[in-house]
Amino acid sequence: MHGYVSRSAESALQKALNQAPAVAILGARQCGKSTLARTYLAAQRVPNVFLDMQDRSDRNKLNEPELFFERHRETLVCLDEIQLAPDLFPVLRVEIDKHRRHGRFLILGSASCELLQQSTETLAGRIAFLELTPFLLSEVGNIVSWQDVWQRGGFPESLLAASEDASYDWRENFIRTFLERDIPQLGFAIPYKIMERLWRLLAHYHGQTLNYSKTAAAADISVPTFRKYLSILEQTYMLRLLPPSETNLKKRLIQSPKLYMRDSGLFHALRNIESFDDLMAHPANGASWEGFVIENLIAANPRWHASYVRTSNAAEVDLILERGRRRMLIECKLSKAPVPSRGFHQLIADMKPDAAWLAAPVDVPYDYQTNIRVGNIRDIRLNY
Numbered sequence: 001m002h003g004y005v006s007r008s009a010e011s012a013l014q015k016a017l018n019q020a021p022a023v024a025i026l027g028a029r030q031c032g033k034s035t036l037a038r039t040y041l042a043a044q045r046v047p048n049v050f051l052d053m054q055d056r057s058d059r060n061k062l063n064e065p066e067l068f069f070e071r072h073r074e075t076l077v078c079l080d081e082i083q084l085a086p087d088l089f090p091v092l093r094v095e096i097d098k099h100r101r102h103g104r105f106l107i108l109g110s111a112s113c114e115l116l117q118q119s120t121e122t123l124a125g126r127i128a129f130l131e132l133t134p135f136l137l138s139e140v141g142n143i144v145s146w147q148d149v150w151q152r153g154g155f156p157e158s159l160l161a162a163s164e165d166a167s168y169d170w171r172e173n174f175i176r177t178f179l180e181r182d183i184p185q186l187g188f189a190i191p192y193k194i195m196e197r198l199w200r201l202l203a204h205y206h207g208q209t210l211n212y213s214k215t216a217a218a219a220d221i222s223v224p225t226f227r228k229y230l231s232i233l234e235q236t237y238m239l240r241l242l243p244p245s246e247t248n249l250k251k252r253l254i255q256s257p258k259l260y261m262r263d264s265g266l267f268h269a270l271r272n273i274e275s276f277d278d279l280m281a282h283p284a285n286g287a288s289w290e291g292f293v294i295e296n297l298i299a300a301n302p303r304w305h306a307s308y309v310r311t312s313n314a315a316e317v318d319l320i321l322e323r324g325r326r327r328m329l330i331e332c333k334l335s336k337a338p339v340p341s342r343g344f345h346q347l348i349a350d351m352k353p354d355a356a357w358l359a360a361p362v363d364v365p366y367d368y369q370t371n372i373r374v375g376n377i378r379d380i381r382l383n384y
Contacts, residue, residue, distance in 0.1 A: 005156075007036050008139055008300070009132050014040075017076075017103035020128040021096045024082070024107040027132035028237035028263070029182055030155055030174065033108045036132060037078050046103075048076040053084040062088070069095040078106040083186060093122040111186060112235040133237075133299040134263055135159055137377050146361070146376065150292050151276045153265015164275050171269035175199070178238070188232060194221070198229055202239065202259060203270035207287035209256040209310070210241065237262060240295065245307040245320050249350050252312040260291040267291065290332040293359040294319050296377050297330065304328075304382060309351075315343025320351075321382060328382055329356040336362060338374055348372070
């Protein structure tokens with residue numbers, strides 16, 4: 001049994017509430033948003049109230065939201081699953097403007113700010129956004145192995161399940177519930193079987209550059225429909241499109257984004273990989289490791305711009321992280337004795353990064369060459 005696991009977003013949440021009237025924590029369903037919010041509220045000495053928009057009795061309390069918010073002007077009001085009550089956003093704007101102070105509202109949602117159009121349109125200048133991912137290795141590496149985090153993914157119920165079977169069953173149920181309930185609740189009338197087929201198809205393109213026409217044809221849907229469905233999965237935090245780098249290398253570069261399932265555990269469930277032994281024998285294990293590394297590093301370093309680069313002659317860097325004038329190159333290798341490709345050396349010479357890493361499942365980090373280090377995810381540090 002594990003108690004509450006501290007999240008790296010806690011300090012960012014406190015800072016945001018001290019600076020903005022409203023703070024939105026956005027992330028995938030079941031990734032720990034409610035637990036983080038309830039734990040934070042329990043630790044505060046200020047009055048607070050927690051309302052779950054999935055709970056009918058809680059929603060009834062907001063039959064007259066103007067009166068409710070007026071009564072609780074000195075209270076930190078937390079609204080969970082806000083995407084189920086988009087009509088509240090105009091009311092929140094008016095209430096914030098009537099009585100503006102920091103830390104009035106804490107909003108939790110399972111869709112991105114782009115998908116929650118109401119929040120970006122009516123609360124501009126009044127709200128700060130934080131993204132909460134499933135557990136990162138840096139958050140749970142002291143209580144579970146990196147192998148378990150990679151195999152099971154970061155969703156708490158999956159990662160901390162009593163057995164591999166229980167973890168896999170939870171992920172299968174999550175996939176079904178997400179498609180049957182969560183997508184329709186966002187207002188999208190998409191047949192379950194079509195979306196499931198597309199999601200499982202996309203899992204086969206994990207780690208590859210995305211060809212919209214080819215993938216749409218494989219899914220037997222039009223390109224505009226494919227783009228729409230892809231956007232829904234992206235905006236609900238199920239997949240990530242990693243953009244190509246805008247670096248001018250005076251070489252022909254691939255301009256399509258690369259596609260990744262954001263949670264490694266869900267990726268394994270979509271590919272019917274039930275155990276760690278199955279993963280080690282699966283031809284997609286290298287792509288799985290690459291996605292696991294990339295998601296952990298991007299999520300742990302939100303202020304760094306992420307991209308990748310691939311030239312027409314197949315020289316490639318899996319992940320480029322840039323902030324200001326600093327640039328880090330990361331190549332993912334599923335090997336205890338990783339060897340960088342010739343193209344990686346070429347791109348280091350061309351791009352002149354501050355540091356380059358080979359992200360590999362090693363126990364102890366070490367120098368491979370000057371300015372190239374080998375390390376596991378927990379060893380890669382981006383200093384600014």
